[in-house]
Amino acid sequence: MQINDQVEADRWVGVALDSQIQSASSHPVILNGRELALWRGESGPARVWDDRCPHRGMRLSFGFVRGNTLRCLYHGWTYGENGHCEAIPAHPDLAPPKTICASTHGTAAKYGIIWVNLSATRAAHVPDLPNQPGWLPVRSVHLRASAPQVLDGIAEFDYGEPARTSMPAQNACVVVLGSDTQLFFALQPIGLDKTGLHVVVNESGEPQIPRRQRLARQVARLRDTIEAGGGGVWPSPRTL
């Protein structure tokens, strides 16, 4: 299901935790039904492109990284960080024309989350949070529920202590637990009934491993609670 003819809104959407996109790796990501390749070279920031090699349409997320280039698994066409094709192995003496270029998108890393903006204008800003530094990754989950259902579920979830919920931007949610712990949830609409949720934490005194594992388990419980409330057995048969 590719939705390529719609005009993409000028909006930043979280699609992954920065810590989970390791150096020299490529990943498949779906945003509003659009297939994207999220990759990182051996150094430098992550990048998001359409998941399609300009040559034969192979998914670039199946490709592999050498240096700071992404190479298509199919014929090894090699793309630099700006998306331009730098080498075609079957024609080693050819300098590829500038017109051969992957479809690139605005990408940013903030609060430990990788954000994507699919629009051409990119005038919008990544959502502002009260605490800029100090965010640590908890985990990502992918839910069989719509983004509004997930937002409702986050607000209604029993965190075991007093919780205050606010929405600093569309598809972004902050939950303050007690006086000290802030959880930030970035929602990634995948399809009409599927949503990615990327969670980071900020609290005084850097949370240690057992604390971060406990929060990760709690996010899994949140996922399971939302899916049960939505009445859907995961995954629902009609989307298979």
Place this chain on the structure above:
Amino acid sequence: MALKLYDYSLSGSCYKVRLLLAFLKLDYAREQVDFYPGRAHKSLDFLELNPLGQIPVLEDGDLRLRDAQAILCYLADKYDKSGQWLPRDPDLFGTVMMWLMFAGGEIMAASAARLHDSLGYDLDIAAARQKAHAAFRILDDHLTLRAIESTRWIAGDHPTIADVACFPYVALSGDGGIGHEDYPALRNWMRAFRRLPRFHAMSGIPEFV
């Protein structure tokens, strides 16, 4: 040569055994079984080797074993003097066994989906994919907690036969219409596994990583 593997190149279960044989640097003879289209694994000759009519089968001298998980245990116990692939520490041993059973049980739903999509097996594909997704989520949850500890393997600090047993049908699941988009921890674990020394690919799993 003492070791002989009754093998099929496209079988993820046979691939489990081939991977461990490579990791342990063991030489072995391969006898290709015409699984498809010949259905040689259901022939009377093959049923004498394994009455369950399944591959792989391993022979080591006079010993004959079926079941990929059992074969992994045997090979690691006999030939891995380091004890890395099958830890003897009781806690680790138990954990490895637990995920080994998971590989031979719940994860095989992904194998069923692949047999449906690639070889036309007649089965409930929606149910198979749903069960495979449920299993992948359980392993992804486990590996997510492991990654928070900066540990990349299913049990302990080294890859074990639990990783070997779980890897093939997770990695091959795209052949059954089951993508990896929802499982970031599985993706990082698979990449680490593919970067192991002496790892080799099979059809459906890219050589380049």
